[in-house]
Amino acid sequence: MGVKFLAMNSRGGQVEGGDPDGESLPALLRSWRRRTNPRGIPGLATSGRRGEGLTQRDVARLTGVSERWYGALERGIAAEYSADFLDRLSSALRLSPAERRALYLKAIGRLPALGPLPESGSTEEVDEGLLQQFLDNQVPAPAFATDLAWNVIGHNRPLLEWFPWATCRANQMRWTFLEPEAREQLVNWEQDWARPLLGQLRYERAHHPKNKALLKLERDILAGSSAARKMWDRREVVAHSHGALCRLRLPCHQGREVAVRIVALRPMRSDLLRVIVLMEDRREAGGA
Secondary structure, eight states, X not given: OOOOBOEEOTTSOEESSSOTTSSOHHHHHHHHHHHSOGXXXXXXOOTTOOSSSOOHHHHHHHHTSOHHHHHHHHTTBOOOOOHHHHHHHHHHTTOOHHHHHHHHHHHHSSOOOOOOOOOSSOOOOOOHHHHHHXXXXXXXXXXXXXXXXXXXXXXXXXXXXXOTXXXXXXXXXXXXXXXXXXXXXXXXXXXXXXXXXXXXXXXXXXXXXXXXHHHHHHHHHHHHOHHHHHHHTTOOOOOOOTTOEEEEEOGGGTTOEEEEEEEEEOOTTOSSEEEEEEEEOHHHHHHO
């Protein structure tokens, strides 16, 4: 049986056989899978394992496909791999933005689309390279960027270690209010996290009343969370979270509470992008 193996030529096109321009997709996937610690993934059984990293079965389960389907990708077999599947795979394997781009190029011959900023009357584009360089320069502090409607459009590796859900196109606000794990991981969820975020949503809605993405976000949050509806009635308005001291209890910290100081930034050229850096405050952690 003839089998086509995916590789890329120097012009970004697919070629059969080996990969003359670097490591093959199968080699990269095996490496990424084996370096991922299963103990850092909630709900994944870790007892009785003989090797390190994730198995193909683990990855298939985390991405919502059959083991046979994922195995075909890891063997380099060409198929119609969707962007949604590749994004789920990026999340499961904790890929950096650069690795995610490599995955797309190797698997389907194109780069992933950068999450667009919501409509606002501005035609300015995000300088993805400069943004990513800034985020990477914050290491070891987790850092990420969102658009106006809190869709994550960039992050560094520590951020993924802390919040595996935060792949591109994930949404910070929806995770905070609609995912049960958020209430466990965000210490003092209502006071320190939920109410300030809702206040920021109301602030942005006031400044961008015609923005459809913000309107949909507001409706989704209020429809999906009774707690959010009660807090919304407080009519609180919050401009930003810069300087706030909050606590986290994440799986990657084995249940230990971590205090972080939030650094919130916006570029001078646009108010449509926000950058968040989580600076660990060891003095607060030590005094707790």
